[in-house]
Amino acid sequence: MPVSLRLLMSALLTAAFSHLPGQTVRNYYIAAEEVVWDFAPTGLDLVHGGALPSPWAGYTRWKKTRYIEYMDASYRTKKPQPAWLGVLGPIIRAEVGDIVKVHFLNRASGYYGMHPHGFRYDKDSEGAQYAPAGAGAQIAPGSSFTYTWVADEDSGPGPGDPSSLVWWYHSHVNEPQETNLGLLGPIIIVAKGMGRADLTPKDVDQEFVTAFFIFDEDKGKERGLMHSINGYIFGNLRGLAANNGSKVRWYLLGMGNEVDLHTAHWHGKTLRYRSRQTDVVELLPGSMAVADMKADNPGTWLYHCHVADHIDAGMITTYRID
Numbered sequence: 183m184p185v186s187l188r189l190l191m192s193a194l195l196t197a198a199f200s201h202l203p204g205q206t207v208r209n210y211y212i213a214a215e216e217v218v219w220d221f222a223p224t225g226l227d228l229v230h231g232g233a234l235p236s237p238w239a240g241y242t243r244w245k246k247t248r249y250i251e252y253m254d255a256s257y258r259t260k261k262p263q264p265a266w267l268g269v270l271g272p273i274i275r276a277e278v279g280d281i282v283k284v285h286f287l288n289r290a291s292g293y294y295g296m297h298p299h300g301f302r303y304d305k306d307s308e309g310a311q312y313a314p315a316g317a318g319a320q321i322a323p324g325s326s327f328t329y330t331w332v333a334d335e336d337s338g339p340g341p342g343d344p345s346s347l348v349w350w351y352h353s354h355v356n357e358p359q360e361t362n363l364g365l366l367g368p369i370i371i372v373a374k375g376m377g378r379a380d381l382t383p384k385d386v387d388q389e390f391v392t393a394f395f396i397f398d399e400d401k402g403k404e405r406g407l408m409h410s411i412n413g414y415i416f417g418n419l420r421g422l423a424a425n426n427g428s429k430v431r432w433y434l435l436g437m438g439n440e441v442d443l444h445t446a447h448w449h450g451k452t453l454r455y456r457s458r459q460t461d462v463v464e465l466l467p468g469s470m471a472v473a474d475m476k477a478d479n480p481g482t483w484l485y486h487c488h489v490a491d492h493i494d495a496g497m498i499t500t501y502r503i504d
Contacts, residue, residue: 206280208381211252212272213287214294214353214365219246219269221397221408221415222496228417229484229498237405238415238496244399244406246364246413247290257287266421269413270393271367274351275381276301276331278338278374284329286321293320293355299470300349300369301331310354320355339373342457345383346372348391348433348470361437362397364413368433386474387428392419393435394444394465394487394497407495409487415496422485422501424477432473436465443489448501450483451475462488477503 222242227234234242249271251261263272276282286296295318297309305316307329312319318327339347349369353360360366368391372383382389392411400406411419424430432453434446444465452459455473463471486498 206277208276208280208282210272210274210282210284211255211257211287212284212296213250213252213257214247214290215250216245216247216290218243219248219364219413221410221413222418224418226416226418227496228420229500230416234416234496238408241400241405242408242415244397244408247292247294247360248364249296249367255285257289264421266390266392266419267412268419269364269410270391271351271365273391274298274367274369275372275377276333276337276369277372277377277381278333278335280333282329282331282333284331285326286318286329287326288321288323291323292360293322294353294360294365295319295321295327295355296329296351297354297357298329298331298349298351298369300333300337300347300371302334302337303329303331307331311356333371338371344431344472344474345376345385346370346431346472348435348472350435350437350468350470352437358439361395364397366393366395366437368393368435370433383431385429386431388424388430388477389433390422390430390501391433391435392422392446392485393437394442394446395437396442396492396497409492409495409497411485411487411497411499414499417499419499422499424475424501424503426477426480426503428477430475430477432475434463434465434469434471434473436467436469438467440467442467444492444497445488446485447488448475448483448485450479450481450503451477479503 251272
């Protein structure tokens with residue numbers, strides 16, 4: 183490539199990812215950390231009552247690696263997260279037109295990074311290890327990197343979409359291994375002018391994010407197959423409580439392999455999804471979906487994957503309309 187053309191391309195990329203006057207920059211401070219995660223911290227089946235069934239009883243605590251958000255660059259004070267988010271990393275939010283800077287610190291023992299879906303980015307901020315790889319592809323233990331992601335028009339809702347969309351982010355050095363470790367989380371991008379100060383959509387009263395994923399913790403042994411929603415099994419996902427009469431936006435995510443074919447099903451209410459009413463949304467690995475509910479039927483209702491084997495294995499919980 184001629185030198186003049188390389189310089190022109192470099193200048194165009196620099197302009198595309200520079201902070202323009204009036205453009206908002208959102209900063210996130212996120213670390214990868216190794217933890218012990220309990221998929222059923224109560225030790226009970228909270229949906230049916232009683233003890234956890236065999237073979238999962240006594241085998242719910244496993245080593246995970248998670249994304250943890252902090253308040254600032256000191257990485258000392260964790261940012262509070264809703265209990266229902268579970269094992270997922272923090273919600274990264276943006277409005278169309280924003281620049282997001284994710285200051286990533288790798289406190290874990292492996293080489294990890296952060297790869298976003300939906301955002302526009304340059305090669306260094308792609309966060310994926312393959313040839314050719316950018317500077318942010320894999321971050322060594324104890325090292326840090328700042329990813330710059332742009333919420334352009336193609337990142338946000340299109341014609342016929344709701345006012346906000348959900349996307350995945352996850353580590354992508356060895357993606358199957360790292361998502362199974364727990365290095366994954368949601369991105370929510372709201373349409374231009376539709377975000378409140380906290381970037382929640384103005385036309386929605388409440389939001390929930392639920393990810394359907396079978397974590398394999400014991401090399402395929404049944405006791406280590408955690409058929410989870412947000413990293414919880416047999417009703418241990420708590421906090422999905424909606425206010426009567428509110429508009430609730432459900433962000434649905436799927437991840438995993440060929441066994442992760444899920445059908446999220448709500449009892450008690452239907453939702454608006456892709457211009458139709460339904461109470462079941464289909465999810466494949468890597469899927470991202472948005473469905474809106476008018477929460478006007480008070481009660482405690484079942485929420486589960488409708489795949490029969492997954493129901494038996496605990497991919498089930500309840501949600502509440504108060």
